[in-house]
Amino acid sequence: MALFNLGHEPEVVATEQRPMNFVPASKHFKRRGSLRELDAAIQRLKQDPQPFEVVLDDRRVAARPLTVEGRLHGLWYWSSRADVEMHEPPPAGAWVIDLTTYTALGSAEWAEMADIPNEVRGQERHVAAMFAQVDTSTGKEAHALSLIEAKPIGAPFQAEWIVRRTDESRWRSLFHLRIQGVERNGGVHRVALGLSQNIGELDRMSRRRTLEDVMHVGLRAAREPGEYVALMSAKKLALIRWLTDPSPEIAWLGVAHEATPAIHPDDIDEARRILHVGTSDWGSLSEGTVRVMGVDNRWVHVRARAERVEVENGEEAVAVRVFVPVTSLPGEIT
Structure with missing residues (x-):
């Protein structure tokens, strides 16, 4: 077979x-x-x-x-x-990651394999939702991110990642993709067309934690209230993935029951300064405050601290610490 x-x-x-x-x-x-x-x-x-x-x-x-x-x-x-x-x-499934819009959509088989919540199955979601569910293999995440940012039409990629279900059970995903130009949503987009197969279940208690696991736990724990960490595109004002648990106050999934992710139109220049201009010099940190769309369709004032990081082969992204007011809970956003 x-x-x-x-x-x-x-x-x-x-x-x-x-x-x-x-x-x-x-x-x-x-x-x-x-x-x-x-x-x-x-x-x-x-x-x-x-x-x-x-x-x-x-x-x-x-x-x-x-x-x-x-x-x-x-x-x-x-x-x-x-x-x-x-x-x-x-078991195997197919999926598409639109590198033009930073959205992803999986087949019904993939949704079943990955235990995607029923209410969002069949919907495009932000690519960060995919990254939030996988433990990336050592040395491979940087290459995957460089594919998102810069690799040309025709570039292939193959790796094994671990996928987590909602019950915390995990399985080994062998995936294969190739970047192609595909007509979607009224234009030709640069997309990753992919396949994934389940090559084995993992017992949650069967392995020791790796150093990478411990570092991730530290990243998630050593934060002040309302602080989150995200990886964003250095070329676009777009979220790539959360490096901590996602902020529950900020709209980012891009699904039907949630507000559309956005930066306030009046804050676009400030966001560009923080993420792109202010991080362009080697080792520089950039800070500022912008309004982003909250989950209940109101603007949330967030403070951002950004620094440029190297992904692979000279490609770069921006690591951003996002500070959300603790009082900005759904229904209380001002």
Whole structure:
């Protein structure tokens, strides 16, 4: 059973639980006629994205599509002798991260795997909501963030991250993406088209905490009331991810039941000064106060302290400490 990522040519990214590094189908298959079978399966799924299984002479061919927004991201594909019993592949799902709008949307399979709250399933959410749910692998987060900020169309990425469900159970996610130009929401956007598969459950008590775990706990704990830490784009006035628990006062998810995330129009220049201009010099810190949209559709005055950080290969982002008035609870924001 092989998992394919679809681009100009189908690429094998996994066989069952073994990752493969974007191997072109033409290099993976050696049997005469196998590429023709695969292409026929892909064309069938593009016309009717439903799982199928057929027996052709002495061979069994089966495929399961992985789609988002009606777009075929990949498929599980099986081709064998007809007398070989087909078995279940690991759970897998498809998703899209729009690098133009900083939003993400997963398939129904991904929502089930990641235990996305029912009330926001099928909705685009801010990309920070995705980062809030994963423990990124050592040495890989910087590369992922550099993809978000700068990597060109065609750039691939593959890694293993840990996904946490709402009950705190965790599983290993092997994911594969490629940046492409896709027509979405009235324009051509730079997006990451991806696939994820569950390659194993993790017992919550089965491992020692790593130094990185301890550092994250310290970051979350050693703060004054109303203080939060976020990573923001150095090029856009946009949240990338929360480095602490998210602020419950600030709108950031971008879902239907919450106010639209925004900086007050009159404070855009000040926000640009704090995040971009004031952090441009090496080692400089920048501070100021701006109004941002609260969860109950009122403006919240927040104090921000920002510094530029290196992500990877010269790409940069901004680490921002956000101080929200303790009295700015939902329903009390002024």
